[in-house]
Amino acid sequence: MKKIRIGLIGTGYMGKAHAIAFKTAPAVFSLDTEVTFEMLAEVNDDLASTKASELGFRRSTGDWRQLVTDPDIDIVDICSPNYLHKDMALAAIAAGKHVYCEKPLAMCANDALEITLAAEQAGVKTLVGFNYAKNPTIQLAREIIQQGEIGEVVHFRSVFNEDYLADPDTPFSWRLKRQLSGSGALNDLGSHIVNLAQHLVAPINEVCADSRTVHRQRSLSGQPDNQAEVENEDLIQMMLRFSNGATGSIEASRIAWGRKNGLWFEVTGTKGSLIFDQERLSELHIYQAGQQQARQGFKRILTGPEHPDYMNFCVSAGHGLGYNDMKAVEVRDLLQGVAADQPIWPDFRAAYQDHLVLDAAEASCREQRWVKIPASVTVAGSIKDNNKQSEQTTGVLSGRNPVGVN
Numbered sequence: 113m114k115k116i117r118i119g120l121i122g123t124g125y126m127g128k129a130h131a132i133a134f135k136t137a138p139a140v141f142s143l144d145t146e147v148t149f150e151m152l153a154e155v156n157d158d159l160a161s162t163k164a165s166e167l168g169f170r171r172s173t174g175d176w177r178q179l180v181t182d183p184d185i186d187i188v189d190i191c192s193p194n195y196l197h198k199d200m201a202l203a204a205i206a207a208g209k210h211v212y213c214e215k216p217l218a219m220c221a222n223d224a225l226e227i228t229l230a231a232e233q234a235g236v237k238t239l240v241g242f243n244y245a246k247n248p249t250i251q252l253a254r255e256i257i258q259q260g261e262i263g264e265v266v267h268f269r270s271v272f273n274e275d276y277l278a279d280p281d282t283p284f285s286w287r288l289k290r291q292l293s294g295s296g297a298l299n300d301l302g303s304h305i306v307n308l309a310q311h312l313v314a315p316i317n318e319v320c321a322d323s324r325t326v327h328r329q330r331s332l333s334g335q336p337d338n339q340a341e342v343e344n345e346d347l348i349q350m351m352l353r354f355s356n357g358a359t360g361s362i363e364a365s366r367i368a369w370g371r372k373n374g375l376w377f378e379v380t381g382t383k384g385s386l387i388f389d390q391e392r393l394s395e396l397h398i399y400q401a402g403q404q405q406a407r408q409g410f411k412r413i414l415t416g417p418e419h420p421d422y423m424n425f426c427v428s429a430g431h432g433l434g435y436n437d438m439k440a441v442e443v444r445d446l447l448q449g450v451a452a453d454q455p456i457w458p459d460f461r462a463a464y465q466d467h468l469v470l471d472a473a474e475a476s477c478r479e480q481r482w483v484k485i486p487a488s489v490t491v492a493g494s495i496k497d498n499n500k501q502s503e504q505t506t507g508v509l510s511g512r513n514p515v516g517v518n
């Protein structure tokens with residue numbers, strides 16, 4: 113049994129989800145690792161101590177810098193607001209820690225590159241929380257696409273809509289301030305779809321985007337006479353051109369009434385189509401050409417034990433998994449990668465490649481034109497063409513297949 117000691121920073125929505133996943137993953141996947149909940153950091157000592165006892169961590173601190181340099185921590189897990197990711201990740205890498213960071217990795221591609229190169233030079237393992245790709249249903253979708261079962265992919269149409277800010281009376285938060293969040297719906301929701309699009313289809317070469325902030329002011333702490341300016345977009349839409357010739361679109365909105373976890377996509381190939389809806393996350397709809405005219409239609413596949421990673425959770429098909437289960441798969445990949453010294457997907461480099469697309473989308477909104485995704489910078493400082501599949505994704509860089517990519 114390899115002992116892996118966790119240091120968790122931030123205990124809001126994601127911090128709790130990660131703590132649950134670190135408890136679930138070893139039980140579900142019978143891992144060869146023993147997880148120790150070593151230390152937790154929050155904004156002050158009191159909150160840290162309360163959360164440590166709630167979530168089962170041995171020690172706590174009100175100073176994250178103490179956590180990242182603690183000699184008894186192997187993995188630093190960053191679940192703080194976006195603007196803190198860079199400093200926390202760089203400090204953890206400098207201390208020789210493996211780093212698990214929530215998305216978006218950074219505020220822009222340059223920062224993501226800086227963190228990526230630091231991690232690659234230090235030789236530490238990294239993983240970014242693009243959990244939707246870990247769903248057995250999405251893994252199945254990728255398998256179907258990779259095996260050519262819907263032919264050559266020609267189109268990817270997707271949305272990620274939620275309504276957590278649809279009510280104009282919802283107060284201001286860090287997510288609405290550029291300095292703390294970066295972009296709005298794009299960083300928060302669109303980043304997941306960009307990651308999925310590149311995972312399922314191919315690297316994105318070019319985007320043309322447009323965005324809008326509908327609710328331009330929000331109250332501070334719910335006091336109506338104390339308003340703050342909303343500094344980033346409520347919704348964004350973009351057209352895509354992929355390196356393999358496919359085209360597509362992404363929409364993301366945080367003000368889409370009624371949409372709670374509305375991540376949806378349709379992949380169209382030359383021989384069929386796939387449809388996925390995250391609000392029905394254990395279902396995949398497939399249409400395959402060649403059916404007799406009078407029997408044509410989409411088939412609904414309910415994920416079950418025959419599909420990747422499902423069996424470990426449940427031996428019966430169609431019983432359905434949940435959001436936290438995807439996090440458990442993600443944490444399984446992290447623990448396996450660290451224990452076996454294998455590359456993990458999606459690592460910081462994969463997130464950097466997503467950031468290049470996010471930056472291009474923002475530039476396109478500003479300049480109202482198509483924007484090409486620049487070539488990415490590799491470890492050696494040389495430039496890599498986006499027309500080729502990610503080295504990290506295909507395992508070429510290390511010569512070994514990354515954990516977490518089927």
Ligand SMILES: NC(=O)c1ccc[n+]([C@@H]2O[C@H](COP(=O)([O-])OP(=O)(O)OC[C@H]3O[C@@H](n4cnc5c(N)ncnc54)[C@H](O)[C@@H]3O)[C@@H](O)[C@H]2O)c1
Nearest residue numbers: 122123124125126153154155191192193194214215216241
């Ligand atoms: N993967 C996903 O599906 C998903 C979903 C939601 C959020 N996220 C990402 O997770 C990150 C956190 O989002 P959240 O929704 O959990 O936010 P949150 O506001 O619920 O939690 C943030 C936590 O960080 C703590 N924190 C803030 N400053 C800190 C500091 N200096 N030191 C220590 N702790 C500090 C806060 O006290 C809070 O507990 C964001 O980057 C967000 O984009 C990912």
